[in-house]
Amino acid sequence: MTVGIVIVSHSPDVAKGAADMVRQMVGNGVPLGFCGGDPGGGLGTSVEKILAAIDDAWSEDGIAILVDLGGAETNSEMAVEMLPEERRRKIVICNAPVVEGAVMAATEAWGGGSLADVKRTAEELSPQ
Amino acid sequence: MALPLEILLDTVSARVIAAADELTALDSAIGDADHGVNLKRGFEAVQAEKANILAKPAGEALKTVGMTLVMKVGGASGPLYGTLFMTLGKELPGNPTFAGIGRALQASVTALKARGKAELGNKTMLDVLGPVATHLESGTASFDSVRALASGSARATVPMKAIRGRASFLGERSIGHMDPGARSSEIMIAAVCDVLEGKS
Numbered sequence: 001m002t003v004g005i006v007i008v009s010h011s012p013d014v015a016k017g018a019a020d021m022v023r024q025m026v027g028n029g030v031p032l033g034f035c036g037g038d039p040g041g042g043l044g045t046s047v048e049k050i051l052a053a054i055d056d057a058w059s060e061d062g063i064a065i066l067v068d069l070g071g072a073e074t075n076s077e078m079a080v081e082m083l084p085e086e087r088r089r090k091i092v093i094c095n096a097p098v099v100e101g102a103v104m105a106a107t108e109a110w111g112g113g114s115l116a117d118v119k120r121t122a123e124e125l126s127p128q
Numbered sequence: 129m130a131l132p133l134e135i136l137l138d139t140v141s142a143r144v145i146a147a148a149d150e151l152t153a154l155d156s157a158i159g160d161a162d163h164g165v166n167l168k169r170g171f172e173a174v175q176a177e178k179a180n181i182l183a184k185p186a187g188e189a190l191k192t193v194g195m196t197l198v199m200k201v202g203g204a205s206g207p208l209y210g211t212l213f214m215t216l217g218k219e220l221p222g223n224p225t226f227a228g229i230g231r232a233l234q235a236s237v238t239a240l241k242a243r244g245k246a247e248l249g250n251k252t253m254l255d256v257l258g259p260v261a262t263h264l265e266s267g268t269a270s271f272d273s274v275r276a277l278a279s280g281s282a283r284a285t286v287p288m289k290a291i292r293g294r295a296s297f298l299g300e301r302s303i304g305h306m307d308p309g310a311r312s313s314e315i316m317i318a319a320v321c322d323v324l325e326g327k328s
Contacts, residue, residue, distance in 0.1 A: 038169075042202070070294060075204070078210070
């Protein structure tokens with residue numbers, strides 16, 4: 001199994017574009033989910049779409065979520081809290097830039113990294 | 129006092145929806161210009177769910193309002209107002225006094241601090257909800273004093289520098305604008321006061 005990656009952006013185009021960049025790097029070797037846009041179709045995020053993206057990428061080895069701005073993080077936290085405990089404890093939200101973080105995280109996952117390795121690799125991109 | 133849930137929901141929804149343009153204008157000054165439109169979508173969804181919401185006991189009804197906002201708002205204000213209503217649903221006693229409402233609101237403030245990773249003074253909705261909760265808990269509150277405090281507290285966010293949320297990207301330039309979340313909280317508090325006092 002491989003850690004799955006979920007990309008959550010305010011923009012559906014950014015989410016799709018970041019997912020394309022991940023695919024270019026790791027092909028279909030990493031379970032991947034992505035979403036962007038609010039429930040009304042505008043820029044924003046949606047708990048419902050985030051839950052669906054987590055489902056798309058689900059891996060028993062865990063899921064690393066990459067988010068862009070505030071609401072994406074808050075809505076992702078909310079989505080994770082709505083899941084059953086056995087899923088919740090296998091999901092982390094990375095404090096990393098969404099595009100670069102997703103590509104780095106997916107590369108680490110593809111190489112067989114654990115969920116903690118994947119998160120650490122993504123977060124190396126953030127100033128401490 | 130018994131809480132007239134249907135009138136409360138209708139009045140809060142109507143006031144927030146009517147203020148959508150004002151809230152979005154405040155948010156366009158220091159944020160991403162979506163606060164009004166997002167809350168409008170959320171409370172329209174609450175209205176669409178109303179029959180289902182009112183069929184439940186008050187606590188469960190408020191939790192459903194919160195969950196509807198979480199699913200439909202689409203910005204950070206969804207989980208934030210969702211957490212507020214879900215915590216109120218859990219904490220509000222059956223026939224609450226001002227102090228009882230204050231304690232439930234204070235529990236919501238604690239939950240919101242965790243949800244938003246924010247503190248009082250960060251130029252957020254907490255800067256209205258926090259002082260109002262503390263005032264209600266004191267046992268000296270009246271409808272007039274609560275409305276005045278909510279309004280004064282929202283105005284008091286104008287000179288604050290934003291520490292959390294999109295406005296914090298502006299740094300010093302966030303000073304001089306009212307926080308949109310503080311204003312929407314003020315609007316909801318005033319609506320609740322008006323209903324409970326029989327003015328709406």
